[in-house]
Amino acid sequence: MTGTELLLWVIVPYLCLAVFAGGHVWRYRYDKFGWTTRSSQLYERRLLRIASPLFHFGILAALGGHVMGLLIPKSWTEAAGVPEVAYHAVSLTFGTIAGVGTVVGMALLIYRRRTVGPVFSATTRNDKMMYVFLAVTIVLGLVTTVLTNLTGHPHDYRETVSPYFRSVFYLQPQGELMAEAPLGFQLHVMSAWLLLAIWPFTRLVHVFSAPVGYLTRPYIPYRSRDDVAGSRKVKPGWEPVATSSRRP
Amino acid sequence: MRVMAQMAMVMNLDKCIGCHTCSVTCKQAWTNRSGVEYVWFNNVETRPGQGYPRTYQDQERWKGGWALNRRGNLSLKAGGRVKKLLSIFSNPLMPSIQDYYEPWTYDYETLTNAPAQEHTPVARPKSLISGKDMKVQWSANWDDNLAGSPALTVEDPILKTLGDKVKLEFEQTFMFYLPRICEHCLNPSCAASCPSGAIYKREEDGIVLVDQDRCKGWRMCVTGCPYKKIYFNHRTGKAEKCTFCYPRVEVGIPTVCAETCVGRLRYIGIVLYDADRVLEAASVEDEHELYMAQRSLLLDPDDPEVQREAELAGIPRDWITAAQKSPVWALINRFEIALPLHPEYRTMPMVWYIPPLSPVVDRLTETGHDGEDAKSLFGAIDALRIPISYLAELFTAGDPKPVRDVLARLAAMRSFMRDINLGREPDVSIPDSVGMTPEDIEDMHRLLAIAKYEDRYVIPTAHVEGADPQELAHKLEETAAECSLDYDGGPGMGGSGPFGESSGGASPLAVENFHMLKQRQTSDTFVDPADKRRRVNLLNWDGKGAGKDLFPPREGEHRGAPDIAQGAAGTDSPGVVEPRP
Numbered sequence A: 001m002t003g004t005e006l007l008l009w010v011i012v013p014y015l016c017l018a019v020f021a022g023g024h025v026w027r028y029r030y031d032k033f034g035w036t037t038r039s040s041q042l043y044e045r046r047l048l049r050i051a052s053p054l055f056h057f058g059i060l061a062a063l064g065g066h067v068m069g070l071l072i073p074k075s076w077t078e079a080a081g082v083p084e085v086a087y088h089a090v091s092l093t094f095g096t097i098a099g100v101g102t103v104v105g106m107a108l109l110i111y112r113r114r115t116v117g118p119v120f121s122a123t124t125r126n127d128k129m130m131y132v133f134l135a136v137t138i139v140l141g142l143v144t145t146v147l148t149n150l151t152g153h154p155h156d157y158r159e160t161v162s163p164y165f166r167s168v169f170y171l172q173p174q175g176e177l178m179a180e181a182p183l184g185f186q187l188h189v190m191s192a193w194l195l196l197a198i199w200p201f202t203r204l205v206h207v208f209s210a211p212v213g214y215l216t217r218p219y220i221p222y223r224s225r226d227d228v229a230g231s232r233k234v235k236p237g238w239e240p241v242a243t244s245s246r247r248p
Numbered sequence B: 001m002r003v004m005a006q007m008a009m010v011m012n013l014d015k016c017i018g019c020h021t022c023s024v025t026c027k028q029a030w031t032n033r034s035g036v037e038y039v040w041f042n043n044v045e046t047r048p049g050q051g052y053p054r055t056y057q058d059q060e061r062w063k064g065g066w067a068l069n070r071r072g073n074l075s076l077k078a079g080g081r082v083k084k085l086l087s088i089f090s091n092p093l094m095p096s097i098q099d100y101y102e103p104w105t106y107d108y109e110t111l112t113n114a115p116a117q118e119h120t121p122v123a124r125p126k127s128l129i130s131g132k133d134m135k136v137q138w139s140a141n142w143d144d145n146l147a148g149s150p151a152l153t154v155e156d157p158i159l160k161t162l163g164d165k166v167k168l169e170f171e172q173t174f175m176f177y178l179p180r181i182c183e184h185c186l187n188p189s190c191a192a193s194c195p196s197g198a199i200y201k202r203e204e205d206g207i208v209l210v211d212q213d214r215c216k217g218w219r220m221c222v223t224g225c226p227y228k229k230i231y232f233n234h235r236t237g238k239a240e241k242c243t244f245c246y247p248r249v250e251v252g253i254p255t256v257c258a259e260t261c262v263g264r265l266r267y268i269g270i271v272l273y274d275a276d277r278v279l280e281a282a283s284v285e286d287e288h289e290l291y292m293a294q295r296s297l298l299l300d301p302d303d304p305e306v307q308r309e310a311e312l313a314g315i316p317r318d319w320i321t322a323a324q325k326s327p328v329w330a331l332i333n334r335f336e337i338a339l340p341l342h343p344e345y346r347t348m349p350m351v352w353y354i355p356p357l358s359p360v361v362d363r364l365t366e367t368g369h370d371g372e373d374a375k376s377l378f379g380a381i382d383a384l385r386i387p388i389s390y391l392a393e394l395f396t397a398g399d400p401k402p403v404r405d406v407l408a409r410l411a412a413m414r415s416f417m418r419d420i421n422l423g424r425e426p427d428v429s430i431p432d433s434v435g436m437t438p439e440d441i442e443d444m445h446r447l448l449a450i451a452k453y454e455d456r457y458v459i460p461t462a463h464v465e466g467a468d469p470q471e472l473a474h475k476l477e478e479t480a481a482e483c484s485l486d487y488d489g490g491p492g493m494g495g496s497g498p499f500g501e502s503s504g505g506a507s508p509l510a511v512e513n514f515h516m517l518k519q520r521q522t523s524d525t526f527v528d529p530a531d532k533r534r535r536v537n538l539l540n541w542d543g544k545g546a547g548k549d550l551f552p553p554r555e556g557e558h559r560g561a562p563d564i565a566q567g568a569a570g571t572d573s574p575g576v577v578e579p580r581p
């Protein structure tokens, strides 16, 4: 591993992951109120009706594809008797469908955000930055997949990117594997690491509140009143002066 | 039997004059913020009319509340859990801002800034959503007092169910006001629709609240509530709803809307109910039976068995006493004149209504009859079938009988008490004919007509470990007063947090409102730029001080935030002009 490889594929990724994890913990502790989807459906719903499901289901499918491609080692699928060609055909087809859905959905969403007045004025600088990182990552991903396949000699990322990705989590990072991958893959992976680093500070945090618990919880939650009268809990460190008997 | 206590309200529609004071005071107290400009926790609609948001009662369109599925089980009308999760990215059943109205303000600045010209300058309406010029086309009470009738009125979903002939006749015979707040339902479909589980019912008093930290903005509750009393704050991305003014009722004072009601028509008290039987009552097959099923949930606080169970369930003694004295319980179960709004939504709503007799009386007097004579009143109630079927669609899922009985009781009280007030021998056959005793009628009269403050509001204070009510009240003040000085950080203190409008820790409500008001009065754009908070809005001007941007700065004076201390103490600087009438 050269110094550049070490920096790009080991140091930066670990930094990004640390920010990703630490950022979420920090945000969850200090900014639960800001943790929301900030839906703009109230302003506009016709475009959203098509674009949002297209984008979200597309990206969920793409996520599923990534889990398969990155986490399942090649040796496993081969042991299961899936030939390389078949694997690639399937992954290319589904990857392209999901990718195109995602990109079209995203394009519509960005178009909507820019042209629908109320939606645009509700867009913060933070949102705009997030859109850049997200869009670059997604487009690079799709373009790379399609381009390398068009050349007729698809790059087998399961020899390079996938083992590299897993190695990061084994804590034995093999940065040199990434150096062998084509430029498209390198850019996609790098932008993804950076996206992860800004993730906890954007509205993307809503991904981690996907409400799966809804499927099993009782319909109507009951809760006991907080023991503090008045509008809200007093912040730690700001309790009013009182003798212990008066403290709630 | 699992006894629970529920804070409930009754509104006596005969007395509502449609003044909207309740809406305005509630707005001043709770939704005087950006993001909730269009939100009216309390709204007053003219019936017949479209309501707010438009045609919200048309559940075939909006799919709010519960319905029985094919197997006869209670299920959310908009679809079950899986369907909800699948439509989470775009909720097809959520009203858009046009179904409410686009909030606006006026460009008052041109009135003072415009150069000398031939024509008087005009303050044009500006959208509070986009900041652009707009044409004002709808509002929360656009069809007030049947304005725009009949063109607008025919869109009333209730009128539509009554058929064509009725529509025309209707407008000449009948109009009344319907103030609405959240129903704090026993079986709240808003809570059931929330994927995050952020909406909960408080165990102690049944108030339904949204946990602002847990709400993730999935918007399913807006669809779920058939009364459309959950609103989406478009700035913070969170759902908000009427809180039954819990910081007030916890210390024993009535809600803002009730306290300020000009007609003094609202009653607040607690009722005890059997939580184990709620589902069963909400699943009754025949819609006409829902009213009685809902009533049967309420437990008699004078029954020793109920009292014992209540104490076992941890309900404090003074709450049981309050339940015995509750005006709400008396109006629903002793006098039997309060009816629930739209029981057919099966949410078991807990704001009840005494239907109005006044349209019947008006009709009588208009045609030269005696509006206080028992016989002509009873006759008119039976003859005026249209108002009764309309009221029945509102309060009893279309069953005219209970509405008729209530109106008969009100009519009986009217003529019976007239004789007493005029010093004549009262006709005891009148109470008898509606199944009441003269004492009942007199008690009912005391509650409805004299309506003393302490009879209207029987609100037990919340129990907090180691604190008596006075101390609690003091604490409520303390939280508001101290924090405004002590508290730092959080969205209330000065603009948004780092991640947009809604980020940052929670700040006490009072502090938040204080800073919002200040920012609003000192801003110079109409729409808040997403990263900052600025706004001039005369609606929110409290009449104290001279919201500086209302007037061009004088020479030698800077535009900017007024000094807080100065505003509070009312010692105006020389540059500040006192508002003139």
Ligand code: SF4
Binding pocket: B181, B182, B183, B184, B185, B188, B189, B190, B191, B208, B224, B225, B226, B227, B228, B229, B230, B241, B347
């Ligand atoms: S009326 Fe209130 S408690 Fe009932 S469903 Fe609507 S928001 Fe929920």
Ligand code: SF4
Binding pocket: B025, B026, B027, B030, B041, B042, B181, B182, B241, B242, B243, B244, B245, B255, B256, B257, B258
């Ligand atoms: S109870 Fe309070 S929050 Fe609810 S409508 Fe009345 S004033 Fe508004």
Ligand code: SF4
Binding pocket: B015, B016, B017, B018, B019, B020, B021, B022, B023, B044, B177, B179, B260, B261, B262, B263, B264, B265
């Ligand atoms: S304040 Fe009272 S009288 Fe006036 S509109 Fe509201 S409920 Fe009716």
